[in-house]
Amino acid sequence: MTAKVITITSGKGGVGKTTNAANIAAALALTGDKVVCIDGDIGLRNLDVVLGLENRIVYDLVDVVEGRCRLAQAMIKDKRIPDFFLIPAAQTRDKSAVSPSDMVNLCDQLRPDFDWIVIDCPAGIERGFRNALAPADLVLVITNPEISAVRDADRIIGLVEAEEKGPAKLILNRVSIDMVKRGDMLAADDVVDLLAIELIGIVPEDPNVLVSSNQGVPVVLNEKTKVGKAFRNIALRIKGEQVPFLDLDEKDNFFGRLGKVFRGANH
Amino acid sequence: MSDIEQKVRVEIKGVQNALLVTLGEGDWADAERSILARVEAQNSFFKGARMAVDVGERSLRAAELGSFRDHLSDLDVTLWAVLSSTDVTEETARRLGLATRLPGTATRKQKIAPVSTEFSGESGILLRKTMRSGFKVTHPGHITVIGDVNAGAEIIAGGDVVVWGRLRGMVHAGADGNHQAMVCALELTPMQLRIADKIAVPPRRKKGEVLQPEIARIANDQVVAEPWNFKE
Structure with missing residues (x-):
């Protein structure tokens, strides 16, 4: 095995990097691949919480880099998904504790044993971003359908190109179909038109994501949700399969289905 | 060592x-x-x-x-x-x-650049890429971009600026005081457009409005933009 390193970034904070990293990594692991996630947000770690693994942290990324433990000791194995691991960030240090060359070395050590290494990048374009970008084979840029997030995504795509890590691929997160229909939100076409890179996923807005994050269960494990399906499709596209984009317009809750039944009966 | x-x-x-x-x-x-x-x-x-x-x-x-x-x-x-x-x-x-x-x-x-085939006193650069937010290019001569100039990008030229694409960033033509400088683009919708010492903020376009190539220059001490009409 020679793992590919996927770096998940956005520039702007709060657009869903960590949620996407957790769910895409979990979705890749659910396809049977061996996956390790690395939390690159040293000092403001979140990925462990979203994955529900925070109470099992003994060693972290900085301990590995500074030689206080072996790499295997810092890897936390997920109990729900086979072959799914997390290397958490240190909470008591900052981004300067790790350098881009440390990250390249770390990933080179991991590559033989995994199919995918997923790095959750911190917000911003400083040291933490460069750490996460240095080992990347594939960069996924997350954005929301709002102008400020798209502007930052554009900046990030430019930086990724400048470092010759491109072309990055795009995930449009938190799309509310009702708002797009009303013309209150940028549509996927508008965003892709502006950023001019390949779209690899559209993730619908869904309150289940928040609930799952708080419970520490990646929403992708919830078979019933459309958002979980969206993440599983992204994983398949990363693996090179052609999967059509979901029809977000279709209601998938009970009342929506009920409505459909009635509408069906009327016509 | x-x-x-x-x-x-x-x-x-x-x-x-x-x-x-x-x-x-x-x-x-x-x-x-x-x-x-x-x-x-x-x-x-x-x-x-x-x-x-x-x-x-x-x-x-x-x-x-x-x-x-x-x-x-x-x-x-x-x-x-x-x-x-x-x-x-x-x-x-x-x-x-x-x-x-x-x-x-x-x-x-x-200092050592030989005299090129360009007209004397003028030179230009050609950029064949999308200019993304945060990217800035400054040149004492003309600047031509083949590709879009996104919001957040900056182009500062001593001479003219030509964009074969959508111009949405900030552009300054004739930056060292040349009032004859002009800016043209297939879609001229910059955040801000400057020619010499004049600053203009183009009106917001309506959603879905079909844009045509336009050219901006100084006329009567104001920056004006007009459609580029090849028949004239």
């Missing part, structure tokens, strides 16, 4: 608020090692410094300059500028957001 240092001569002098490093003969890998060895040996002197490196005729790619910058930042030194007489290195440095000349000094390239 001393034998590495001797491989490529490294001279350091203070300029304005940075340290200017000039290099002797030798390939880049040796030069990089020599600089890093020097910085490491006198780390207390270099700590927190801004560095400008004159790489001369060496052609450097993003991977080389990027890793050099990262190594320097490990040693707490900021790579601020890369001076070079090659286009490849200048382009790489510009893309990495590094300065390519020290303020107030002309590059060597300009």
Whole structure:
């Protein structure tokens, strides 16, 4: 095995990097691949919480880099998904504790044993971003359908190109179909038109994501949700399969289905 | 350590608020090692410094300059500028957001540049890429972009600016006071448009409005934009 390193970034904070990293990594692991996630947000770690693994942290990324433990000791194995691991960030240090060359070395050590290494990048374009970008084979840029997030995504795509890590691929997160229909939100076409890179996923807005994050269960494990399906499709596209984009317009809750039944009966 | 240092001569002098490093003969890998060895040996002197490196005729790619910058930042030194007489290195440095000349000094390239086929007193550069947010290009002559100029990007030209694409960023034509300068684009919807000392903020376009190529220039002391009509 020679793992590919996927770096998940956005520039702007709060657009869903960590949620996407957790769910895409979990979705890749659910396809049977061996996956390790690395939390690159040293000092403001979140990925462990979203994955529900925070109470099992003994060693972290900085301990590995500074030689206080072996790499295997810092890897936390997920109990729900086979072959799914997390290397958490240190909470008591900052981004300067790790350098881009440390990250390249770390990933080179991991590559033989995994199919995918997923790095959750911190917000911003400083040291933490460069750490996460240095080992990347594939960069996924997350954005929301709002102008400020798209502007930052554009900046990030430019930086990724400048470092010759491109072309990055795009995930449009938190799309509310009702708002797009009303013309209150940028549509996927508008965003892709502006950023001019390949779209690899559209993730619908869904309150289940928040609930799952708080419970520490990646929403992708919830078979019933459309958002979980969206993440599983992204994983398949990363693996090179052609999967059509979901029809977000279709209601998938009970009342929506009920409505459909009635509408069906009327016509 | 001393034998590495001797491989490529490294001279350091203070300029304005940075340290200017000039290099002797030798390939880049040796030069990089020599600089890093020097910085490491006198780390207390270099700590927190801004560095400008004159790489001369060496052609450097993003991977080389990027890793050099990262190594320097490990040693707490900021790579601020890369001076070079090659286009490849200048382009790489510009893309990495590094300065390519020290303020107030002309590059060597300009001094020795032969008279080209362009009209005397005018020169231009051509950029064939999407100019994304945060990307800035400055040139004393004309600037032509084939591709979009996104919001957050800046183009500053001494002469005209031509964009074969959508112009949504900030553009300044005739930046050194040339009132004859003009800006044209297939879709002229910049954040702000400046010609010489005039600043204009174009009106917001309606959603779904079909845009046509336009040309902006100074007329009656105002910046005006009008559709470009090839029949005239």
